[in-house]
Amino acid sequence: MDFKPTLNLPDPDFTIPMKADLSQREPGIQTRWDEIGIYGLLLERRKDASSFVLHDGPPYTNGPIHMGTGFNKILKDFVLKSRLLMGHRVPYVPGYDNHGLPIEQAVMKKFSDQKITPTTVQLRKACREHAKVYVDLQTEQFRRLGIFGLWDKPYTTMDFRFEAEIIRVFKRLVELGYVYRGLRPTLWSPTAQTALADTEIVYQDVTSKAITVRFALRDAKGVPLLSRLQNVYALIWTTTPWTIPANLALAFHPDNDYDVVKVGDDHYILVHQLVDSVAQRVGWSHYETVGSFKGVEAEGLTFRHPIFDRDSVGVLADYVTTEDGTGVVHTAPGHGRDDFYTGLKYGLPVLCPVDERGYLTAEAGEFVGVYYKKCDSIVVDRLAELGHLVFSEDYPHSYPHAERDNQPVIFRATEQWFIHIDHNNLRERMLEMIDQKVQWHPKSAEGRFRSMISGRPDWCISRQRPWGVGIPVFYGADSRVPNLDPVAIEAVARLVEQEGSDAWYEREPGDILPKGYAHPQTGETSFVKETDVFDVWFDSGSTSLCVLEGNVEPEWKEHWPADTYLEGSDQHRGWFNVSMILGMAIHGDAPYGAVVTHGFVNDEKGQKMSKRLGNVVDPVEVCSKYGADILRYWAASVDYEDDVPCGDHLLQVAGEGYRRIRNSLRFLLGNLYDFDPNDKVEVAGIDQWIVEKADCLAEVCLEHYRDYRFKEALTAVHNFCVNEVSAFYLDAIKDRMYCDGADWPSRRSAQRACWSVLRTLTLLICPILPHTAEEVYSRMPGTKEATVLLESLGPVECVMDSHLHRQVEKMLEVRSWVFSEFETWKSSSQVRDSQDVVCQLAVSQDEAPALLSFGGDLALLFKMAGVEVTVGSRSVEFRAATWDKCERSRLRRPDVAKTRFSGEEVFLTDRDRRALSL
RNA sequence: GGGCCUAUAGCUCAGUUGGUUAGAGCGCACCCCUGAUAAGGGUGAGGUCACUAGUUCGAAUCUAGUUAGGCCCA
Numbered sequence: 001m002d003f004k005p006t007l008n009l010p011d012p013d014f015t016i017p018m019k020a021d022l023s024q025r026e027p028g029i030q031t032r033w034d035e036i037g038i039y040g041l042l043l044e045r046r047k048d049a050s051s052f053v054l055h056d057g058p059p060y061t062n063g064p065i066h067m068g069t070g071f072n073k074i075l076k077d078f079v080l081k082s083r084l085l086m087g088h089r090v091p092y093v094p095g096y097d098n099h100g101l102p103i104e105q106a107v108m109k110k111f112s113d114q115k116i117t118p119t120t121v122q123l124r125k126a127c128r129e130h131a132k133v134y135v136d137l138q139t140e141q142f143r144r145l146g147i148f149g150l151w152d153k154p155y156t157t158m159d160f161r162f163e164a165e166i167i168r169v170f171k172r173l174v175e176l177g178y179v180y181r182g183l184r185p186t187l188w189s190p191t192a193q194t195a196l197a198d199t200e201i202v203y204q205d206v207t208s209k210a211i212t213v214r215f216a217l218r219d220a221k222g223v224p225l226l227s228r229l230q231n232v233y234a235l236i237w238t239t240t241p242w243t244i245p246a247n248l249a250l251a252f253h254p255d256n257d258y259d260v261v262k263v264g265d266d267h268y269i270l271v272h273q274l275v276d277s278v279a280q281r282v283g284w285s286h287y288e289t290v291g292s293f294k295g296v297e298a299e300g301l302t303f304r305h306p307i308f309d310r311d312s313v314g315v316l317a318d319y320v321t322t323e324d325g326t327g328v329v330h331t332a333p334g335h336g337r338d339d340f341y342t343g344l345k346y347g348l349p350v351l352c353p354v355d356e357r358g359y360l361t362a363e364a365g366e367f368v369g370v371y372y373k374k375c376d377s378i379v380v381d382r383l384a385e386l387g388h389l390v391f392s393e394d395y396p397h398s399y400p401h402a403e404r405d406n407q408p409v410i411f412r413a414t415e416q417w418f419i420h421i422d423h424n425n426l427r428e429r430m431l432e433m434i435d436q437k438v439q440w441h442p443k444s445a446e447g448r449f450r451s452m453i454s455g456r457p458d459w460c461i462s463r464q465r466p467w468g469v470g471i472p473v474f475y476g477a478d479s480r481v482p483n484l485d486p487v488a489i490e491a492v493a494r495l496v497e498q499e500g501s502d503a504w505y506e507r508e509p510g511d512i513l514p515k516g517y518a519h520p521q522t523g524e525t526s527f528v529k530e531t532d533v534f535d536v537w538f539d540s541g542s543t544s545l546c547v548l549e550g551n552v553e554p555e556w557k558e559h560w561p562a563d564t565y566l567e568g569s570d571q572h573r574g575w576f577n578v579s580m581i582l583g584m585a586i587h588g589d590a591p592y593g594a595v596v597t598h599g600f601v602n603d604e605k606g607q608k609m610s611k612r613l614g615n616v617v618d619p620v621e622v623c624s625k626y627g628a629d630i631l632r633y634w635a636a637s638v639d640y641e642d643d644v645p646c647g648d649h650l651l652q653v654a655g656e657g658y659r660r661i662r663n664s665l666r667f668l669l670g671n672l673y674d675f676d677p678n679d680k681v682e683v684a685g686i687d688q689w690i691v692e693k694a695d696c697l698a699e700v701c702l703e704h705y706r707d708y709r710f711k712e713a714l715t716a717v718h719n720f721c722v723n724e725v726s727a728f729y730l731d732a733i734k735d736r737m738y739c740d741g742a743d744w745p746s747r748r749s750a751q752r753a754c755w756s757v758l759r760t761l762t763l764l765i766c767p768i769l770p771h772t773a774e775e776v777y778s779r780m781p782g783t784k785e786a787t788v789l790l791e792s793l794g795p796v797e798c799v800m801d802s803h804l805h806r807q808v809e810k811m812l813e814v815r816s817w818v819f820s821e822f823e824t825w826k827s828s829s830q831v832r833d834s835q836d837v838v839c840q841l842a843v844s845q846d847e848a849p850a851l852l853s854f855g856g857d858l859a860l861l862f863k864m865a866g867v868e869v870t871v872g873s874r875s876v877e878f879r880a881a882t883w884d885k886c887e888r889s890r891l892r893r894p895d896v897a898k899t900r901f902s903g904e905e906v907f908l909t910d911r912d913r914r915a916l917s918l
Numbered sequence: 919g920g921g922c923c924u925a926u927a928g929c930u931c932a933g934u935u936g937g938u939u940a941g942a943g944c945g946c947a948c949c950c951c952u953g954a955u956a957a958g959g960g961u962g963a964g965g966u967c968a969c970u971a972g973u974u975c976g977a978a979u980c981u982a983g984u985u986a987g988g989c990c991c992a
Binding site: 003004007009010012015018019318319321337338442444445447448449451452455568569570572573574597599600602604606607608634637638639641642643645649650653654656657659660663664666667670671711712715718719722723726727730731734738819820822823824826827832833834835863890 | 922987
């Protein structure tokens, strides 16, 4: 006799399919989201709710997305969708970073492959097109990951109005007095007469003249050892003799020991570790160390420049090594980055007596007009003549050359635009914000960021590149005096707003400035334009202002500062830093309330992904192989605060975890095909218990989401599905669900619980698995919103110590012990199915009432034919049940009796007879 | 070389202010079910908490150092 038709079995067509088939199904769900205009709909429906603003850090648009950018956007989407779940209005304007060197170089390569030398304007237009291609591609790819946002109107830093707003940010800084012009060493090609970027440099082996030079001590300050001695010199070693005329300081390492070595009548200062090797090199036959002092004492010593009548001062720097040279470093602030910052620290001028063609200037005194390379002989000869050349040698080493013409480059101080970090106490105010206002996740980010702000130099915002926003400064045509008049800057902003930053290159100053405009300082009426562009970090540092203030696009307007920034940990020095500077300078506030940082994506062994190793995982491919929800499941399962592992195996593991949750949802939903959530149903016993457990889960998860702890939220949901729902509750209600009468209160109670638990779980997974949540939601019975994302999960109250909970927990504890004992018993028994076994259980006086409260249901809860409870010291015995088996419910129960049904003799329990109306 | 971070079961992760036998899920082994079935249930094995030294009655946890890895800087 087949009783199947008489049972209320789950309906496989009603619920979601077991096979997720996400790569096929997700695009359909996304199309539906597009059709209902989900992003706009969500904003509209929450227009009166409090806004949560996550301001997007713009990825660079020179290629498709990769796992790093994908991971970042997914984490952002977790934040966004979880805030949505909490009932917030959640705007999100994704952004793209377009200007800068990588695109310029990619485009230049295309030109040079065709042997074309583009004009600046041609190059810029090609860069714009290149960037546009990847803005569109990345948008499509991010959308495939299930990221919600204003994809129809993302911000792009090359947008005309955006470029204009960047210019206005500059204008505001000028008005507030943060902008100044100063010198800074740049890599410079004398042959091409242009500044170069680090990436345009190749190193080549050359042989240079390396010289060891002595600097006479002029003032020993407070170092007694040196005061006592006559003829004291510091020894330096350099491979660039042409920078000797620019020498202003000698750098010592504060922790090194410096020896004073007597050679003939002279005393030489050099680092202890190198005394012997220097002696050998310069050929001292007799030398003795007469004393030594710590490097830190050298600070403030003054030496005489070996050629000119001026001082060279003792300074401290921790980049000084004991590897080569003498341990005393020749320092020319105009000709080296280290030298420059050391000079800055000691208030030295940035002396750069070399012009753009590589010839020494009048500042180089007697060497004026000499090409810098010639100094290898001229300067060296002069040093020898004055007796300060200790040694000269040919020295093979690798030296930077320009990639384009293969000619050597030099460090040369050039005029640049800066933002003053200490103006108006900016630095101090930033540090205060870091400590007092901004929340850092993880906590350690604070210290890291703090040390970067407290130690950072002024920000050089100018670059000698073609692809960027032109710095809107007019110079007097004759005087070359820069004009920082806000009126002139605003005129540029207006132009750029209309025609883009390209127009800065295309238009003449007279076309841009108001008629009859005169230089405020010089009165000149003819001008030349600045050719430098803004550092791209200036673009991205401005984004919170450009986007959230709504000047570029009214639709973007939200409260400033943003609530949260979420980026990779490399952005401490990058975007978090520049955003802070501009936000603080302009609005006196940090641009973010919270900063969340994440690590980088590696392969499964923790190695960097690289084409060479063949371990690259592509997020878009993952979507078509496994599905976006699997990728998102993976992203939620790893510890983003550290670097995260990713690979095929981990994605499969994620898939297994996903399927586990999916199946729980599937089964819960499968039992609801004939359920109407509007019906009044009394929920009691374990049904009530599981609903309350789910509420507690919700409370815990919402807290995790609030604290950006996605992994904890996902783990909690997963474990709930496994332990509470699957291993216990669903097993326990199957009999009622299948065999009770369809509309009996006992069954409706379980259905109500399933519905409630399902709703809670569906909403809880929504931030991480939005496609799956939508799929489940769309099949749930009852009146619903157009999308699961319109639902919210308010604050839930969770009482865990109720009488009911204590009873269930006790029962589960005993149950688990009985299961363990049963395993031992069954290994030596013929009967192996617990449903064929009666257990006789003795428990303590305290435990018994909890078990007895479940009455006859205890057998169902224990999946046994019967459970007999007595009071005593805890023990259990099993025996085979002798009762007949009900052919409908498959239960062995005392009340199973032979009954006539559909013309057949069958065994049925009382309950099943009633369910069949017999 | 400097600043910051990380190291716990085969895998992904928990381990609160130092305190019983270091937990979860996955995977694995064995068993059960066959009315969640390319599902579901039960039981179990599995860890020198990177290494070394120290503080302590007691250390995965605190301190110092070492090793390996990461980000940023030099």
